[in-house]
Amino acid sequence: MRNRILTWIVLVAAVCACSLSARAQAASRPEPRDATAVAAYRAGDLAAAREGWLAVLAAEPRVEGDERARILYDLGNLAFREEHTAEAVGWFTASLRLRPRDADTWTNLERARRAAELEPADRGDLGATVRRLLTAFTRSESHWLTLIGLVGFGAALAFEALRGGRTARWLVLGGAGFAALCAAPALHTAWTRVDHPALVVEDGKALVRSEPRNDAAVVGEAALGTEVETIDALPGWAKVRLGDGTEGWVGERAVFALVR
């Protein structure tokens, strides 16, 4: 009897939490701030649409979360229509960092990469699939997931502390695995995290120079579509670090910042 009552209490609490969460989300959903940009895009005035969306991105208070991802996505579509396919790849990639499971963004990203003659972002092999699974959560989602894993692991530890025995030990092992699985996206994000990621959008390849001068020695090359880290900037120039650790300067327009 007591168990049944407890079950009901938990169920009612869960329903209330869901409803409150939905209400909170609805409350945080703003009125569309980019109506002018959307209208300009529909009318074919791409310059006005770009200006409108960039203004929304720069506005204070800063637009965050899914809304920001949506605007980045729309800017990707706009760049694609302007036939700036490499830039479109950059916008879609930036959008996916904020909203990694959006099917439209993935579709358009792959389309833009194809148009820019780049390899697909998701090649469909095992490595790519695992990578996509690990990056399928936003930062906050991966942290919540980690917390869930820790709670499960904690429950298993508590059981083991109170009861002991072989079953409890197996439970602890399972709990540790569950926690590791839940924490994997967050760990992957932490492991691969780059402070200022950028995408090379120069046609063909960008020449990395030792100094921010056009006649400086070339110390490396970065192919179109390569992800690099921006570590410094000067007017017209950006200092980047390549995947192999090479550091050097490229033209400011050769790279597209992925955190926007």
Add this chain to the structure above:
Amino acid sequence: MEFRFVRALRVAVVLVLMCGFASAQRVPTVKAHIDPITVKLGAQASLYVEVENAQAGEIGTLPTVEGLRFGPVGPPGMTSYTEIVNGRMSSKVSLKWRIAVQPLKKGEYVIPPFTVRADGRDLVTRELRLLADEDFRGDELGLLEIEAPSEVWQGQPFTLVIRLGFDTAIQGRLNRYDLALPWLGELGGLVELEDVPIPSGRSAGKILLNSRQELEVEAFGTRKVGNANFYVLRVQKRFVATRSGSFTFPASHFEFGHRGDGFSRLLGGGSDDFSNFKRAPAFDVLVKPIPEAGRPIDWSGGVGTFEASAIADRRDVVAGDSIKLTVEWTGEGNLEFFDVPDLARLDAFRGFRVYGTQDRKTPNRRAVTYDLAPIDAAITEIPPVPLSVFDTKSGKYATVATKPVPIRVRPLVGATGLSTPESAAAAMTDLRDIQTRPESAVRPWAPSGRALLAGGAELLVAWFVLRTFVRRRGDPDAPRARARRRARRDLERALRLARTPDEQASAVHAFLAARSGETPEAWAGRDPVAWTRSREDDAPRIAVEDAAALRQLLARLDAAIWGGGGASKLDDREVLTLADRVAAGGL
């Protein structure tokens, strides 16, 4: 025996050395001759060039003799043999070429000496002569006419109609027919097209073309020339000139005659073999250049006189349905070569989607099937399909268009936007459309990474502390501890199964024993109040009032056991309630 063998070996060695010496001493020499040295006009002679004592050689450029045509120079045939002259053995290697020579007009030809390079040495042939005479009999008994246009436009296909024949009086004696067109494949800028097919129902036969390949000819009946009847054959060959200027076609010949087969020649036959040649004079075709002035940007490359027609497989469709529009161009012109119109790029077809084309080419017909889909119910016809061509009759650029095909397009029920610019753009770019529905603009709260790390560490510490604390009170996984935890569940099950007060008492004793860590027998006849008072402070025990209630319960069970067969068992819920109180009280 051994002496003889050694002697023979010595002789062999000397012979081999002599042979090597003899061959090393030989110098390459060249010989050349023509066979036969007199030919009928139209016939071929052979130029033989032979180089002796050489392992490798090549003929340089053959001399140019006006009116004489040399065939291609192939690789030489190699012959090697060994001969013994006056007891000396020598080895010889010779290279031999055979080159076809054909005089194109009557006269005596002198072939000047030419150079042959053999084993690094230049050898020179002697001067050669060839006599070509008219074949009066061939002229009389044969027929060869070539009908050609005097001028054409660059890119315009033209046909040479070749009529050939022979006197029907000698028809029974003929078994060899060879049409020699020396210009075929030799004129730069002239591309041979697929032959005009022989109309079905007309009889056809095969003759030799340039002594190499077979040529299908059309039997064209008989023609009376003077007092003679000629059996006439016809060939039509098509060409297109890719450059402008004058093309000179040298004289052609038709050889007809009789030649025995190899077996009859072997048996001494061949005396009735003969060949006659009929000659057709050289002729010119002037190719005029296509004018640059007035050339439209969308000129298809078509040259000729064209007619166009269009037919649709369906004329009553729903918007979006496919219509197969077959456009056919006919006429005299380069039907195989022009670029067909791309309807997707024509403004007139903006209301249509073009899914694909199927192109079929023949020399006298070009048919293209377009897969179209009207996307707007307002469309009432398939617009004319224009083709920009150069009209060879007028000498000007012109547009040949089909007639519009009236159609009915019914609107799609329950669907929108097939023709909206938005979806058209989406189809063009194959992109998912922009997203306009506002999303949550707040970054969702989540525990920070540091907090999670700290939580994980605290979790381990808490586990360690809790575990240590619990273990101080004993191993929770020991059999006694497990039995103690299981006691309430076992009591409930035993009471449910108990049928008599005796069995109920056993269940209660087992419960108390499991909780106190003793045997069930220890609780038989025990006073719980006295027992709990005798316990030490930190040992499990029962509250005094619960102990009193337990004493009463046990007494009632004893009474029921010993009171006779009619005694009923106690209420299970009462027993379980008391058991819970006892456990909660510290036992």
